[in-house]
Amino acid sequence: MTPMSDTRSAKVRLYVEQPLGEGQTVPLSRxxxxxxxxxxxxxxxDPVGVFDGHTGEWLARIADAGKRDGALVCETRTKPLRLPPDLWLLFAPIKKARTDFIVEKAAEMGAARICPVQTDxxxxxxxxxxxxxxxxxxxxEQCGGTFVPEVxxxxxxxxxxxxxxxxxRLMFCDEMLAGAGAALGDAARGPWAILIGPEGGFSDAERARLRSLPFAHPVSLGPRVLRADTAAVAALTVWQQALGDWG
Amino acid sequence: MTPMSDTRSAKVRLYVEQPLGEGQTVPLSRxxxxxxxxxxxxxxxDPVGVFDGHTGEWLARIADAGKRDGALVCETRTKPLRLPPDLWLLFAPIKKARTDFIVEKAAEMGAARICPVQTDxxxxxxxxxxxxxxxxxxxxEQCGGTFVPEVxxxxxxxxxxxxxxxxxRLMFCDEMLAGAGAALGDAARGPWAILIGPEGGFSDAERARLRSLPFAHPVSLGPRVLRADTAAVAALTVWQQALGDWG
Structure with missing residues (x-):
């Protein structure tokens, strides 16, 4: 539930779980x-932009406004569904605020699925x-998307x-590669995942396993050690530019 | 003052304003x-890594440990000074926590100067x-750098x-270009700045001026509207990959 940062007919966008269609009534939660x-x-x-993650964005109007509930009526479709690329973000959860940030950033940057993983x-x-x-x-809601990645x-x-x-394929961000340069240039398109390590890095056993996987592509994120939340945005940028929908 | 995430002789890194050298005593603040x-x-x-932003990183040892003060003695230089590229990050301050994040991210991602700007x-x-x-x-201190960008x-x-x-040159991230593709591919190296707009974007007058500047390069950060802190990391990634020290 977020006010929009650009100007369209509706100033507020709302994600709803119910499938939307013309004339559809949408009950509001408290x-x-x-x-x-x-x-x-x-x-x-008043107009509200609504999306269900499956049918694009719709212009709806408030039909009923109570203290604890209310309803919208769906009018016309204003945007088609835009799916992100088939990209998963795997990351090791860290402190609460930074974990929240990683999820927010992954949704904004166009990951299709967000997978917290426990590493050594x-x-x-x-x-x-x-x-x-x-x-x-x-x-x-904030970034104007019509899709919500699954956590x-x-x-x-x-x-x-x-x-x-x-x-x-798996893009594996290895801080031990610092300075060796990113290497996605000629990688193939298709389903991918990005793996961001925990604070403290991967264990030797994990690193050895990751390096031996035939589907894993180690990539460097520059000469400085990045925090996990910074690394998540940087890695998503590298991938979206090379193989995703930024082109 | 941050524990290090990788393993070197000193587990803690400290930035000090005093110029460092072999045998130098470094008084500690409270x-x-x-x-x-x-x-x-x-x-x-105990060993402590210290850097002054000018002479690289030094191994120092605690010589005196009081409740409210103390001193280190500088032993040997363990890392040369590594300056970031000549890149400024200009951004419009937003809510406190997100402004703090932008500064943190700019330092981690290797900006040389951080300039908060007031837009319309x-x-x-x-x-x-x-x-x-x-x-x-x-x-x-956290990212292992030997340089601190000036705010x-x-x-x-x-x-x-x-x-x-x-x-x-000025890389100007324009959300109105969404989907048009980034365009730094054949831009020249040298001194640059990145400008990130405020929540709500640039005014029409600002956008017209920015587009008319001969040194400005508009760049798209993909089809989704990014928050300012996300846009800062994404823009720094695009620049560092194309023209900075990630190569």
Whole structure:
């Protein structure tokens, strides 16, 4: 639930789980009603942009505005669905605020799936998946996207690698390569994942395994050691420029 | 004052303003003493990495450890000075936490100077320059750098453009170009600046002026609208890959 930063007919964009269509009524949750009516001070008849992650963006109008609930009616489709490239972001959760940032950044930068992974040097034993998913929703609302990436449950990196899907390549950001230059120039398009290591880096065993994987491409992110949240945005930029939808 | 994420002889790196040299005694401020002795629990004889921004990194040892002060003695130089490319980051200050992040990210990503600018749509009337400078110091300590970028005072964008130095190019990230593709491929090396717009974008007058400047290169950061802090890291990545020290 975020005010838009550019000017279109609706100033507020809202992600809803219900499938949208012309004339469709969309009931509002208590939180959504509070945001639209109390925070943004909208009322009956005001326009709201809505998207469901599957059918693009729609212009809706407020049909009913209560204290704890309300409803929109969906009018016309204003944007087609735009899917991000088939890119997963795997990262080791770090301190709460920086983990929230990584999820927000991954959604803004166009990752299709966000996968927290536990590495040998990861401190986090669990994550709040629902809270991270809410950050992904808010980032999609903010950045004008029509798609919300799925946040997966925390898995062990070794389990993820054991079950690695055929045909998906892995860009693995190795701080031990510092200064060796990025190397995605002639890599093939198709399904990819990016793996960002934890603070403290990968263990020797993990690094050896990652280097031996036939689908893994080690890439350097320059001569300075980046924090995990910086590395996530930098890696997404490198990938989107070389193989994604920035071209 | 930050514990290091990789393994070298000293686990803690400290930026000091005093020029360093072999055998040099370095008095510690109250804050530095608290960090080394109470937080990191170091004592006399323990190694500390120190850098002054001019002479590289030195191995120092704790010679005196008090409650409110102390001293290091500088032993040998362990790293040469590594200057970042001659790149300025100009950005419009936003909410406090995100402004702090932009400064941290700019230092990590290798900007040489950080310049907060007031645009037509910038809300901030003032900044805490000393606080932002402290964030730049902490980021340099964290990322293994031997240089701390200078944070400038807040200036009006129009004044900065009026006094633009000859020979410096400007990469100007224009969200109105979304999807048009980045375009730094064949730009010339040399002194550069990156300009990140405020939330809400540039005004029409600013955009017209920026587009008319002979030294300005508009660049797109992909089809999604990025928050200013995301845009800063993405733009620094694009520049460092094309023209900076990642090659």
């Amino acid at each position: 939180e959504q009603a509070h945001y639209l009516f109390s925070v943004m001070r909208l009322g009956v008849g 040097f990861t401190n986090a034993e669990r994550i709040r998946r629902d809270r991270l998913q809410a950050h992904a929703v808010e980032a999609a 997966c449950d925390l898995q062990r990196l070794s389990d993820v690698l054991d079950a690695w899907p055929e045909g998906r | 804050e530095q003493a608290h960090y080394l002795f109470s937080v990191m629990r170091l004592g006399v004889g 749509f910038t809300n901030a009337e003032r900044i805490r320059r000393d606080r932002l400078q402290a964030h730049a110091v902490e980021a340099a 400038c005072d807040l200036q009006r964008l129009s004044d900065v453009l009026d006094a633009w130095p000859e020979g410096r």
